[in-house]
Amino acid sequence: MSPETMTLFSPRLAARLDALVQKYPVKRSALIPMLLYAQDEVGYLSDAVISEVAERIGITELDVRNVATYYSMLRFKPAGKFNIQVCTNISCMLRGGYEVYERFQEELGIGHKGVTADGVFSLEEVECIGACCWAPAIQVNYDFHDELKPELVRGILDGYRFQAEGKAPHA
Amino acid sequence: MPRLVSHPDEVKIVSSRFGKGAANIDRYVELGGYASARKCIEQGPDWIINEMKAANLRGRGGAGFSAGMKWSFVPKQSAKPKYVLVNGDESEPGTCKDHLIFLHDPHAVIEGTIIAGLAIGAKTGFIYLRGEYRYLLEIMEKAVADAYAKGFLGKNIFGSENEFQVITQTGAGAYEVGEESALMESLEGKRGVPRIKPPFPAVVGLYGGPTIINNAETIATVPHVIEMGAEAYAAVGTVRNGGTRLFGISGHVERPGVYELPMGYNLKKMVYEVAGGVRGGRKLKAVVPGGSSTPVLLPEEIDIGMDFDQVGKAGSMLGSGGVVVLDDQTCIVEFALRTISFYQHESCGWCIPCREGTDWIKKSLTRFHAGFGEAKDIDNIQYLAENMLGRTFCPLGDAAAMPTLAFVKKFRKEFEDHLNGKPCPFAKHVELAVI
Amino acid sequence: MADVTFTVDGKILTAPAGTLLIDACRKAGIEIPAFCYYPGLSLQAACRMCVVRQEKVPKLQTACTTTVAEGQVFITESAEIAQARKATIQLLLGNHPLDCPVCDAGGECELQDMTFKYGAGESLYSEAKQHREEQQWSPAVFYDRPRCILCYRCIRMCGEGMDVWALGVQNRGVNSVIAPNGGDQLDCEQCGMCIDVCPVGALTSGSYRYKTRPWEMNHVSTVCTHCADGCKVTLGVRQVNGGAEIVRADNRDKSGINGDFLCAKGRFGFDFVENPERLTTPLIRNAQGKLEPATWERALRFAGEKLKEIRDSKGGTAIGVVGSNRTTNEENYLLQKFARTVLHTNNIDHERSTDYPAFALALAGHAGKTAGLGDIAAAPAILLVGGNPTEEHPLLAWTLRTSVRLNRARLYVANSKAIKLDRQARLTQELPPDGYKDLAAFLDLGEADFSKAVLAEESLVVVFGQECRGPAVADLVAWGLKRPNVRFAYLGDQANSRGAADMGLFPDLLPGYVPVTEPGGFAEYPGLPATPGKSLPAQFAAAATGELSAMLVVGANPVLGLGVSAEALKNTFVIVQDLFLTETAALADVVFTAVSLYEKSGTVTNTFGDVQMVKKAADRAGVKSDFEILVRLADAMGADIKTLVPFGKGGVLADLGQSRGAQAGEADRHSVWLAANNLEPRLSPFDPLAVLDEIERLVPGYKLDRINLLSGNPAHTELNLTPGFVPISALDGSDLAVPTHDGLFTSGTLGRYSPALNELEQHQTHEVAAPAGD
């Protein structure tokens, strides 16, 4: 994308995306990381994000949507600043994943794909996140927390609440 | 930080550098790293492939295909560039071994990729990590950058004539993308739908060029094979099953964790000795030996050596080496439901038997588990699974059907006990949240 | 590829190595079921219906992806295979709404047929089905997700077949849906091909939805009345009070020159026929100057007497005739014959859009140099000069795309603007807007890559648009004639523009571009005037000065095109034959209510010179074909009908044969018998085939392959004349061609009366916000 083109993204991200399309033998290979990085910054894949990504890759918006809707980490509505993803798959389930998930629901007062009113947290039940031997495990955004117990839930939330207060809430 | 475990029976080859700071390139070199790659540059492709064949290193991704054989299928001459593709999509429930490799020994993956590239004449390698492994991707990216800085990657690697580039890539949440052809689609920026085979990737793969695809553990093992010598490596394991494997033991055991054990290590021993036995002294109910897609084994079936052939003979599969242990308080219906829910969620939707079959089995089991089952449901579930088996476009359909069939067949009585509103004596979650 | 021999169900078959098993089997009459497989589109292997057993292979194999090789052995039907297919159908039906009784596809649904065949009647599931509301994506296309079996045919047809790429698949697994490019709207060419290939009722047509059940229709194959490509179209017709109405248009049997294809106009633009503005009784201008309904008898008598009076008092030169680009060849032929032999005038012309005479002139003396559509489809290389086939010749565009995609044909595009077909072109050459005349010289220079590549082609079809006229046509054709294996096609615009020209609707040319001054075989016309008449603009100019006392306008609307005022026609007696009260009809003294191409029989010639049969599909009270109107008008003038329409010629009147009892209605046998006994089969003056006989006899280039024609195939005609024939010398040289440049949803005056086309145009220009994603 030429430098004078308007972009939705921060200069840092825009520069990163510019580099990303150069990285692969074929431009389109940049699509999935680009969507993920854009989501990390914007919070979700808005129509405007999809449109800019389509333009950067040189494919149609339909094509972008075809791909984006396939991948479960990509979302089309805003999530909380901290998206809590609780694995309940077999290994986690056997070691109390559902209890942890329920505790998060109680603490936050939201269910699957819910977002707290203040926009700080969202909650999701997810499939195996590759931490089975340290189950039950969760991811908050990209951070792993493993070997959890329901009793640990409040402390984790407090830690993130503290972080959230330090910085401006998510747009 | 995932906890590292150890046990005296372990033979640490792939995990030999875990916990030793080897993500730092200097440390990795200090520990003997990149010597194998240098050696391979001297020895040339034919030698590498012969070593690999002799090592009996079978793919750690699930199917257990001989890595050396796979590499030898790549045509020597090709109009299109050839590629090495490292499968770090690790998404099979019960499996978290590649996680540790990326975390503790990223350079082993790079070095293995270089060697694979030398073997088949590729100039580019891709390392694909599942989207959830962002922190590991960052570790890998740093390792790649360091390797470039040292001249281990780039135009003239290790000062030789050989060029090799490594490109990292991230997924964004899709189990099916671990299937090799779907992986290529995803890497090309498309929906993770598998491709028609033939042509096989070794002939027409990524961007149309010949491509070998190996699991991250397979690749990380390669430098060790070269270092030890094929014979020594093969000798660690059993016939046709060379070396060691990272077994991830999870579920109801005292000491869950990733253990590196020789191929053919006894499963019963693995559960009772290595992992410390069933948690809280409970009785063993069942073991899923190789990740969620492998048919469950009963306690009386686990006195077997954990290699591809022996587990196969026992009616299951070694798969990705994820051993999931279930104690006697586990509700099999719930476990079966959670398993099929995963495959229903992850079915790419391309072909009818898998797309619709996983959905109907999930729906039926949900109702069944909630206490509204009917006698015919058990047969119906079995019928659906039987009719998915072997009929789908890619093996995900089988991965969903096989464990389902095993649960229904081996635990039919428990299914029957669930009938007609009888509460499950074990399950606390009568209504499973639906993803 | 070399042939290989393999065994299927015990039968030994042979096919070229690498043929798909499903194709090889279908060729041999072994039907293998498939939802996702569609010939010519990329392979999916998604539906798993085509599973077969291959000897020595552990799993069932999909016949749609298995390529045949020497010695293979297959079983395509067995208990195991039937069970696999049955299970697949059971799975599909699990979520299927089973609303067959109200589904448009009911009765012609592949899922229904398969369920019937493999029996998946009983339901295995007691859970609720997933319901989703039906969506309207455009005036033409509706999507009903629960009926969708996700075969992806629509996506591939839209993308690979149409190069539009307006459909995609979104979400994953059981939540997968087909999605249009405009969010909830479909921004595309609205061709409806997606509906056509849908094996079930998931995609339905806005114009056909809930109208009827398939088995209540009769199906009549005829030729589309819109552009000049001449697609075969099958009209679904239902009996109603006062006639038969068209409820659907498609290309059911895919046997026409269009193969799989039909565009928006062919598929949806038939509804002008039922437009409430359609005229149903003749009109006569009354004393107050208003048009009022009249009976056919009165209107014919009135018009006939008036024409006779003018002819007899002022001579034929006081009468002008304008013909049509949409009426049949027989009607056009009859019109000029009527003008020349009954009215005694050469004042005949039509709204010329294409300089076919220049083309004929350029080709004169060179046999076999025009390319029919089939020749274009088979050509290894095509040079497309000017034009925008995607918009103006959808079938040609389809043919070129398909040929490039499947036959690796090489397409070269020389155009002054960028066109969509550039995407299929091997090379493109931009020309200045007036650069077409210099193209031949540019190619001969052989300097540019484009010229080099074109010159290197050993066999080439040159297809050129209406940008080329007069000398530009002559130069381009002369360039090609110097080279071996070059053939030509010229892109005209309406359904029978080519036929109008070929049938001599010119003031100076008789049918087959024979000069009126040297009439050759046409010398047999009684009273043929020897001097050229007036062109269309000259006729209106003459009318304005009072020089022209009467005009007969058949199926044309020149008043709109030329901007003629009522004042200018004040002193001219104007007769119009048309379907609607067009700008021209509104100024007429007598209006005869005519039928459309879908309500008559005869032949038309597409712009490539392919003649096809037109069959009567719809019917309504109060209207007559132009053919019949002309015959009756001639009769009202007291002309000898037998001379005009050579029916019952030769004096031997046939025995009509048995009209009752066991042999009744066996017209075909009867006509065979008549021909065998050398008796005249044409018994009615309203039988257009009587005129077709004369066309074949007199019009150069129109020697038709009757068997082919009558069996519904095209018969190619030649523009060039027998070698040594005197070339056209009588053209007055002025360029009167005004291309209509109809787009995907317009079709001259006729198109304005199609609500469906208007709605589509509206949808594309107003409702689809974002520009097309290409």
Ligand SMILES: Cc1cc2nc3c(=O)[nH]c(=O)nc-3n(C[C@H](O)[C@H](O)[C@H](O)COP(=O)(O)O)c2cc1C
């Ligand atoms: C549905 C499905 C998911 C898979 N997921 C993975 C995966 O996450 N990681 C992996 O290495 N292989 C996975 N595989 C296996 C790969 O297709 C492929 O066989 C493997 O990466 C080859 O590497 P290997 O020979 O080193 O095992 C999967 C296969 C299927 C059918």
Ligand code: SF4
């Ligand atoms: S079996 Fe079919 S639907 Fe399932 S993941 Fe493979 S291709 Fe997709």
Ligand code: FES
């Ligand atoms: S099952 Fe929860 S991380 Fe694998």
